[in-house]
Amino acid sequence: xxxxxPQEPGLSAxxxxxxxxxxxxxxxxxxKDSRIEPRDWMPDAYRKTLTRxxxxxxxxxxxxxxxxxNWITRAPSLKRKSILMAKVQDEAGHGLxxxxxxETLGTDRDELNDQLLxxxxxxxxxxxxxxxxxxxxxxxxxxxxxxxxxxxxPLCRASYGPYGRAMVRVCKExxxxxxxxxxxxxxxxxxxxxxxxxxQDAVNRFYEPALMMFGPxxxxxxxxxQSMAWNIKRFSNDELRQRxxxxxxxxxxxxxxxxxxxxxxxxxxxxxxxHKDLNWDEFMAVIKGNxxxxxxxxxxxxxxHREGAWxxxxxxxxxxxxxxxxVA
Amino acid sequence: xxxxxxxxxxxxxxxxxxxxxxVHAGSLHAPDAQMAVRNARDLYTRRxxxxxxxxxxxxxxxxxxxxxxxxxxxxxxxxxxxxxxYYKASEGVKHL
Numbered sequence: 262x263x264x265x266x267p268q269e270p271g272l273s274a275x276x277x278x279x280x281x282x283x284x285x286x287x288x289x290x291x292x293k294d295s296r297i298e299p300r301d302w303m304p305d306a307y308r309k310t311l312t313r314x315x316x317x318x319x320x321x322x323x324x325x326x327x328x329x330x331n332w333i334t335r336a337p338s339l340k341r342k343s344i345l346m347a348k349v350q351d352e353a354g355h356g357l358x359x360x361x362x363x364e365t366l367g368t369d370r371d372e373l374n375d376q377l378l379x380x381x382x383x384x385x386x387x388x389x390x391x392x393x394x395x396x397x398x399x400x401x402x403x404x405x406x407x408x409x410x411x412x413x414x415p416l417c418r419a420s421y422g423p424y425g426r427a428m429v430r431v432c433k434e435x436x437x438x439x440x441x442x443x444x445x446x447x448x449x450x451x452x453x454x455x456x457x458x459x460x461q462d463a464v465n466r467f468y469e470p471a472l473m474m475f476g477p478x479x480x481x482x483x484x485x486x487q488s489m490a491w492n493i494k495r496f497s498n499d500e501l502r503q504r505x506x507x508x509x510x511x512x513x514x515x516x517x518x519x520x521x522x523x524x525x526x527x528x529x530x531x532x533x534x535x536h537k538d539l540n541w542d543e544f545m546a547v548i549k550g551n552x553x554x555x556x557x558x559x560x561x562x563x564x565x566h567r568e569g570a571w572x573x574x575x576x577x578x579x580x581x582x583x584x585x586x587x588v589a
Numbered sequence: 590x591x592x593x594x595x596x597x598x599x600x601x602x603x604x605x606x607x608x609x610x611x612v613h614a615g616s617l618h619a620p621d622a623q624m625a626v627r628n629a630r631d632l633y634t635r636r637x638x639x640x641x642x643x644x645x646x647x648x649x650x651x652x653x654x655x656x657x658x659x660x661x662x663x664x665x666x667x668x669x670x671x672x673x674x675y676y677k678a679s680e681g682v683k684h685l
Binding site for chain 1: 593594595596598615616617618620621624631632635636652655656
């Protein structure tokens with residue numbers, strides 16, 4: 262639906278009678294786990310949180326096209342090439358579904374695009390790690406897309422309708438991504454010694470960054486509580502990370518590979534997966550722009566935008582001409 | 590930094606197979622109707638999801654006012670006699 266204008270913030274700090282009524286209606290909808298739709302009244306903080314989260318998610322899909330797009334020309338067979346292209350197209354699609362959802366909160370597409378291109382907006386830190394070998398295509402599919410799915414499945418029930426609907430579409434398409442990654446690793450693992458080593462090396466490099474995709478530990482994630490109270494988030498960062506570690510700890514056995522984590526074990530008493538301490542200093546550094554390829558990813562995005570300018574201009578000129586000839 | 594496109598927003602409706610209605614799938618931006626249909630195909634039917642597409646400019650859609658929702662949809666309330674389940678006397682009677 263068309264973007265709505267955000268509620269004007271009231272001049273006085275005391276909420277008016279109408280605002281109180283609106284807040285009560287909003288609280289009631291959240292209370293019975295119903296959905297908020299674009300034209301409903303919503304608190305400014307809810308709108309702001311969602312705009313940030315959904316647009317960052319969209320940016321991540323768009324930047325996330327790069328590590329894999331770089332491997333399309335080097336994929337080892339025509340089949341693998343076609344699969345990789347389909348996956349990159351899906352990521353573009355996911356970005357577009359999410360931008361549409363973000364726009365319904367009142368920020369237009371050009372502005373969202375601008376936030377990414379000027380570096381004002383963030384995207385998932387995982388895409389600031391380079392994809393060095395073909396095996397990385399496998400590790401990214403299995404671990405990175407796997408972590409993304411674990412994160413995204415509960416978001417299908419997010420309280421904001423357009424976000425939930427976009428996530429349903431994304432999740433349906435994403436499961437092929439994880440399976441194809443797993444298959445790449447399995448082929449390599451069953452290949453020559455050198456191929457198996459390449460697969461293990463990729464898993465070694467992506468294991469920790471993938472676990473960090475769920476965000477900081479709960480006690481260091483102050484915004485999570487509010488997001489859960491609003492039914493945007495359904496599980497905490499640590500809960501989702503636990504779930505994911507449990508899944509890959511089993512899956513890695515089928516691959517005949519190991520996870521680079523000597524401390525990894527299931528603790529029967531606490532019913533928790535114990536994994537090694539993650540390097541959160543590195544996580545913060547990458548988020549702040551000091552990851553291995555932050556600059557390269559941003560430059561590539563700006564370059565693609567510049568190089569596409571003539572296409573956008575031509576399309577706009579053609580559209581304008583058609584309108585003129587209709588009038589004439 | 591980026592030039593402003595200000596391309597209109599279009600709502601996309603997909604008919605998944607013959608005999609079914611077009612159902613709202615999502616939205617997209619495009620400079621004109623023809624590009625909107627092509628983009629809709631690329632964006633919403635990458636896996637055979639449709640046999641027909643509609644695109645409509647979002648601004649052309651007229652919708653009911655969400656603030657008047659309760660009053661606007663009040664009429665059917667208390668009129669459960671519009672549903673077959675209201676009528677109990679015929680329970681147990683075959684083919685009725």
